[in-house]
Amino acid sequence: MGKGLNGLLTKAWGGSDYRITVTASEYITDKFLRIGFTAGGLLADHPVHPTQWVRCWIPVDDGDKLHQRGYTLVDQDPDKDHFFIDFAIHDGPAARWAQQASVGDELEVTVLGSDFQLPETKPSEYLIFGDTASLPAVNSLLDAIGDTPARIWLEWQYETDQKIPVHTNSHHELTWVQRIEDGKLLREAAHELTCPTDAFAWIACDGPTTRSVVKTFKQVHGLPKSAMKYQAYWK
Numbered sequence: 001m002g003k004g005l006n007g008l009l010t011k012a013w014g015g016s017d018y019r020i021t022v023t024a025s026e027y028i029t030d031k032f033l034r035i036g037f038t039a040g041g042l043l044a045d046h047p048v049h050p051t052q053w054v055r056c057w058i059p060v061d062d063g064d065k066l067h068q069r070g071y072t073l074v075d076q077d078p079d080k081d082h083f084f085i086d087f088a089i090h091d092g093p094a095a096r097w098a099q100q101a102s103v104g105d106e107l108e109v110t111v112l113g114s115d116f117q118l119p120e121t122k123p124s125e126y127l128i129f130g131d132t133a134s135l136p137a138v139n140s141l142l143d144a145i146g147d148t149p150a151r152i153w154l155e156w157q158y159e160t161d162q163k164i165p166v167h168t169n170s171h172h173e174l175t176w177v178q179r180i181e182d183g184k185l186l187r188e189a190a191h192e193l194t195c196p197t198d199a200f201a202w203i204a205c206d207g208p209t210t211r212s213v214v215k216t217f218k219q220v221h222g223l224p225k226s227a228m229k230y231q232a233y234w235k
């Protein structure tokens with residue numbers, strides 16, 4: 001199966017390709033599946049950093065093309081050439097691939113565009129917006145910021161979502177909100193929060209919610225673009 005135009009583009013932009021192999025599969029909840037992979041040398045070439053992600057090439061059921069989907073690396077172990085990926089389950093090809101994957105199955109991945117680093121000047125607080133798709137990235141961010149205060153808003157779709165471990169400590173305040181009306185409660189939370197002038201906002205939800213929350217940080221709270229990192233994680 002081919003990668004089509006997207007494959008040519010990621011190559012042209014300098015993406016590096018790897019083949020990863022399933023080592024294990026474990027349901028964290030009924031809608032959140034952790035799969036272990038040998039890294040195919042990826043971690044030797046690309047140092048671990050918070051929110052590190054790869055472009056997975058997923059076979060789509062009714063075509064002969066591989067489609068690209070972003071996924072976050074979890075518990076990376078460069079010495080063992082191993083990492084995990086947590087799949088939030090919904091009705092889509094990548095989620096279906098994960099549910100059917102067994103030990104020994106292979107997946108092609110490309111590394112391109114994953115380069116987030118914590119801000120050089122420590123913010124007084126992190127303000128984090130996400131959902132179960134970005135929860136693996138949120139957890140890596142929380143691990144990296146340590147004792148810096150953070151408020152985190154996460155959107156849940158299934159009752160069991162709130163059982164997924166979140167790496168908070170006593171400096172962090174977590175609020176789960178239900179996904180209703182395409183992210184309404186996250187958008188409201190962004191409006192209502194108090195935002196210190198030296199905060200850093202990290203936002204990764206579905207596309208429209210991400211755009212709306214970012215706009216609120218800019219226009220309502222006056223946060224400069226340099227104090228934000230945002231990316232739509234799904235459409």
Ligand SMILES: Cc1cc2nc3c(=O)[nH]c(=O)nc-3n(C[C@H](O)[C@H](O)[C@H](O)COP(=O)(O)OP(=O)(O)OC[C@H]3O[C@@H](n4cnc5c(N)ncnc54)[C@H](O)[C@@H]3O)c2cc1C
Nearest residue numbers: 053070071072086087088090092093094095133233234235
């Ligand atoms: C940098 C980056 C890192 C990411 N890391 C992760 C990760 O670690 N774990 C993870 O689970 N996802 C992660 N995502 C999100 C993931 O790439 C998308 O959810 C992707 O669309 C899933 O592809 P799919 O083929 O299963 O579904 P698609 O073919 O893209 O979509 C099929 C249908 O499912 C819906 N859908 C897609 N994603 C979701 C969702 N999360 N919740 C509800 N409905 C959805 C779509 O609206 C559509 O109706 C990441 C995305 C990016 C950009």
